[in-house]
Amino acid sequence: MVGNHLLFQQVPMVEIDGMKLVQTRSILHYIADKHHLFGKDLKERTLIDMYVEGTLDLLELIIMHPFLKPDDQQKEVVNMAQKAIIRYFPVFEKVLRDHGQRFLVGNQLSLADVILLQTILALEEKIPNILSAFPHLQEFTVKISNIPTIKKFLEPGSKKKPPPDDIYVRTVYNIFMP
Amino acid sequence: MMLVEKAGRKLFESRKYMTRQPETKCWRRFSEMCYQRNSETTMAGKPKLHYFNGRGRMESIRWLLAAAGVEFEEKFIETPEDWDKLRNDGCLMFQQVPLVEMDGMKLVQTRAILNYIATKYNLYGKDIKERALIDMYTEGMADLNEMIIVLPLCPPDQKDAKIALIKERMTDRYLPVFEKVLKSHGQDYLVGNTLSKADIHLVELLYYVEELDPSLLANFPLLKALKTRISNLPTVKKFLQPGSPRKPPIDEKSLEQAKKIFRIK
Numbered sequence: 339m340v341g342n343h344l345l346f347q348q349v350p351m352v353e354i355d356g357m358k359l360v361q362t363r364s365i366l367h368y369i370a371d372k373h374h375l376f377g378k379d380l381k382e383r384t385l386i387d388m389y390v391e392g393t394l395d396l397l398e399l400i401i402m403h404p405f406l407k408p409d410d411q412q413k414e415v416v417n418m419a420q421k422a423i424i425r426y427f428p429v430f431e432k433v434l435r436d437h438g439q440r441f442l443v444g445n446q447l448s449l450a451d452v453i454l455l456q457t458i459l460a461l462e463e464k465i466p467n468i469l470s471a472f473p474h475l476q477e478f479t480v481k482i483s484n485i486p487t488i489k490k491f492l493e494p495g496s497k498k499k500p501p502p503d504d505i506y507v508r509t510v511y512n513i514f515m516p
Numbered sequence: 517m518m519l520v521e522k523a524g525r526k527l528f529e530s531r532k533y534m535t536r537q538p539e540t541k542c543w544r545r546f547s548e549m550c551y552q553r554n555s556e557t558t559m560a561g562k563p564k565l566h567y568f569n570g571r572g573r574m575e576s577i578r579w580l581l582a583a584a585g586v587e588f589e590e591k592f593i594e595t596p597e598d599w600d601k602l603r604n605d606g607c608l609m610f611q612q613v614p615l616v617e618m619d620g621m622k623l624v625q626t627r628a629i630l631n632y633i634a635t636k637y638n639l640y641g642k643d644i645k646e647r648a649l650i651d652m653y654t655e656g657m658a659d660l661n662e663m664i665i666v667l668p669l670c671p672p673d674q675k676d677a678k679i680a681l682i683k684e685r686m687t688d689r690y691l692p693v694f695e696k697v698l699k700s701h702g703q704d705y706l707v708g709n710t711l712s713k714a715d716i717h718l719v720e721l722l723y724y725v726e727e728l729d730p731s732l733l734a735n736f737p738l739l740k741a742l743k744t745r746i747s748n749l750p751t752v753k754k755f756l757q758p759g760s761p762r763k764p765p766i767d768e769k770s771l772e773q774a775k776k777i778f779r780i781k
Contacts, residue, residue, distance in 0.1 A: 346656045346689055359648060361655035363627065368648045384623065384632045391625035392610045425610055 366390070370449040382444045389430070389442055389450040396426050397457045400464075404502040405510070419465050427472050430454060434474040440481050447485065455482045463501050563588040563618035566602060568774050571763045572665060573626045574614045576717060578762065580630055582755035583716045583746075584637035590761060599777050627658075634713040646708045653694065653706055653714045657721050660690050664724050668766050669780070683732060686725055691736050694718055698738040704745060711749070719746040727765060 344351055345360045352359045355372075359365045370376040370386075377383040399418045406414055433442055442450045458479050461468045469476050483492055491498050563581060567574035569592040581588050593599050593613070603611050609624045616623045619636075623629045634640040634650075641647045663682050670678050697706055706714040722743045725732050733740055746752055755762055766774070774780070 345652060345693060346659070355645075357645070357648060359652065361652050364648055364651035364655055367651055368644065371644050371647070380632070380635055381621070383635075384621070384628055387628035387631055388609060388623065388625050391628050395610075429609055 363394075366449060366453075375447060375449045375452070377444050377448055378446075382448075385443050386448045386450045389433075390453050392426055392429065393450070393453045393457050396421055397453065397460070400457070400460045403464075404507045415464055418461065419468060422461055422465075422468060423471065427469070427475060430478075431472045431474050434478055440478075447482075451478075451482050452488075455479060455488070460501075561619070562586075563616055565590045566593065566607075566615040566617070567613050568593045568770075568777060569763070570766050570770050570774060572614075572774075575763055576626065576661070576720060577614060577616060577629055577633070579720045579755065580633050580639070580713060580716055582761065583711075583749070583751050584633065584639060585751045586633075586637070588761070593777055594773075596777050596779065630654075630713060639711060639713045639716070641708050641712055642710070646712075649707045650712050650714045653697070654717055656690055656693065657714075657717045660685055661717075661721055661724070664728075668771050679728070683729060686728075686732055687735075691725070691732075691739060695736045695738050698742060704742075706742075711746075715742065715746055716752075719743050719752070 343358050345358070348360060350360065350362055350365060352365045354365075354368070359368060367376070377386050396418070399414065399421065403411060403414055403418070430442065437445075439445045441447055442454065455478075458469065458475065469479065482488060490496060563586065565574060565577065565588055567590070569590075578588075593602060602608060602613070602615070607617075607622050608615055609622070612624060614624065614626055614629060616629050618632075623632060631640070641650050660682070663678070663685065667675070667678060667682070694706065701709075703709045705711055706718065718739075719742065722733065722739060733743075747756060754760060
């Protein structure tokens with residue numbers, strides 16, 4: 339991108355409030371902070387941070403998946419499923435079960451809920467029954483999906499992007515490794 | 517007033533104890549008990565770091581705590597059995613370390629831990645925009661730091677190439693950005709003319725740059741000056757002295773031990 343708009347020569351970059359924000363986590367934090375999706379105090383914020391960081395580790399596997407060699411892709415789906423079912427989902431299932439609330443932290447929508455929903459939906463695209471052992475997460479998925487703003491985003495014609503396909507992968511390679 | 521003492525006083529002043537005056541022996545003894553429990557809590561309240569005896573992902577946390585002047589304890593994972601116990605005790609949210617026990621919480625995930633410490637000790641800027649800048653700079657540094665952290669695990673035949681890439685990233689992508697930031701405002705710190713976690717993380721990184729190749733810093737006079745300035749802060753100076761919790765670069769023996777503990781092939 340001509341003109342040096344990318345601090346570390348990388349995207350994502352989001353132009354917002356007079357800033358050219360880069361680095362996914364910085365962008366997420368800024369938006370969450372600005373729109374009250376980061377809890378009501380430091381302890382809630384830290385809990386949200388922990389949940390988000392864990393979920394992002396899982397989401398990272400999904401993001402990188404299309405760029406793996408075809409032979410490795412199937413193996414990686416198994417790895418993702420295992421990580422989700424053994425390491426991450428049990429944590430959030432327990433959190434929801436223990437407090438019985440609709441949202442992960444502080445009884446209100448936060449970044450943690452949004453990132454988890456994104457990750458669950460992305461995983462369900464590859465492994466449709468991934469939530470079969472997690473009734474509270476199933477309920478969570480339905481409830482969060484029905485929040486008006488999120489419901490709108492999940493409808494066709496929104497800015498939500500479809501699952502990555504070959505065209506997407508080729509485009510990325512062409513741009514970053516011509 | 518510490519929470520325990522507050523709770524104690526609340527209980528004491530409730531209807532049941534209304535007949536007692538605060539200055540009586542009974543209250544004094546009760547409040548002493550609260551105070552003692554508080555002191556114990558405070559003494560036992562030093563953050564406790566769980567990791568292996570090496571830098572890895574815990575080192576940035578050690579740096580930040582030290583810079584903030586916070587004394588901490590360390591419990592090293594030294595055997596596979598230590599590791600099994602930690603996981604089976606249910607302390608690790610995602611079965612991973614770093615784990616930092618502090619303020620009644622079992623904190624995991626490096627960034628969450630760093631953000632908590634930074635916020636608590638006023639090293640995270642004064643408003644949302646400063647936080648955004650600190651975040652951006654820190655995330656860039658974390659990307660570079662990540663390459664350095666995983667370097668010991670790199671197969672020997674790929675190591676030279678990896679080191680060359682790290683050096684290239686340092687001089688082409690990351691160091692110029694921070695040199696430019698300092699040049700643009702001419703201040704002593706990266707953000708908001710005040711010490712923040714961004715400065716601490718950067719100085720830690722600059723020490724690693726120096727370890728890799730001291731000549732790399734030659735073209736970055738402002739970064740060199742920042743490094744000197746931050747190193748001279750009393751808390752940081754103390755951390756840089758021998759005998760502090762600062763860890764040396766990993767050696768072959770420690771690497772083998774870590775691989776054995778975490779069952780990495």
